[in-house]
Amino acid sequence: xxxxIHYFLLTTIVxxxxxxxxxxxxxxxxxxxxxxxxxxxxxxxxxxxYAQDGNKLENPTTPENxxxxxxxxxxIGGDCTCSLSGFVDALKxxxxxxxxxxxxxxxxxxxxxxxxxCGDDSTDCGLIAEEKHFDVVTERYLCSMDQNFVGxxxxxxxxxxxxxxxxxxxxxxxxxxxxxxxxxxFGIIKIDDREYLCTGNLGSPSCSNG
Numbered sequence: 001x002x003x004x005i006h007y008f009l010l011t012t013i014v015x016x017x018x019x020x021x022x023x024x025x026x027x028x029x030x031x032x033x034x035x036x037x038x039x040x041x042x043x044x045x046x047x048x049x050y051a052q053d054g055n056k057l058e059n060p061t062t063p064e065n066x067x068x069x070x071x072x073x074x075x076i077g078g079d080c081t082c083s084l085s086g087f088v089d090a091l092k093x094x095x096x097x098x099x100x101x102x103x104x105x106x107x108x109x110x111x112x113x114x115x116x117x118c119g120d121d122s123t124d125c126g127l128i129a130e131e132k133h134f135d136v137v138t139e140r141y142l143c144s145m146d147q148n149f150v151g152x153x154x155x156x157x158x159x160x161x162x163x164x165x166x167x168x169x170x171x172x173x174x175x176x177x178x179x180x181x182x183x184x185x186f187g188i189i190k191i192d193d194r195e196y197l198c199t200g201n202l203g204s205p206s207c208s209n210g
Contacts, residue, residue, distance in 0.1 A: 062107065066106050128141070129143065
């Protein structure tokens with residue numbers, strides 16, 4: 001009889017021990033179980049120009065409506081898993097002066113490496129920007145914009161002797177091959193062996209041998 005009691009107690013202990021192991025392996029019965037599913041893949045935006053509201057642009061837009069430019073596909077964000085290079089907030093290019101792609105998103109602009117974007121800001125009107133290599137000025141560009149603020153960069157050196165009319169500021173500037181000099185109908189500017197007179201016929205140079 002005593003043997004049966006000992007056997008019963010031993011069997012009970014082993015049974016309870018096995019139950020404890022099973023519960024522990026199952027995560028305690030309430031705190032574990034099947035792990036939650038992973039976040040879904042992120043939605044994304046494709047390369048191109050985007051407006052302030054985040055909608056993709058089919059054509060160049062105004063500086064006020066331009067939002068950003070994407071050079072590659074990027075995840076939009078949220079509680080998701082991104083399989084691309086990164087998220088829109090990290091990859092978007094918002095400054096046209098630092099991005100040729102962003103500059104091209106704005107209508108009537110001109111891009112030059114090492115200088116930036118001409119025409120994305122009204123303050124670009126008549127701007128003279130210096131191109132430098134190793135802190136040495138190698139060229140000076142004029143942002144020439146018309147009355148509608150459509151702009152283009154003009155380098156001074158290859159346009160030596162050119163009188164350019166900057167319509168956005170109603171001014172004429174003459175290239176002496178090194179920079180751009182503002183001129184008037186009352187002054188003569190001598191470059192090498194020629195004299196240049198801004199006659200009032202804006203955009204048309206008048207010169208004679210000195």
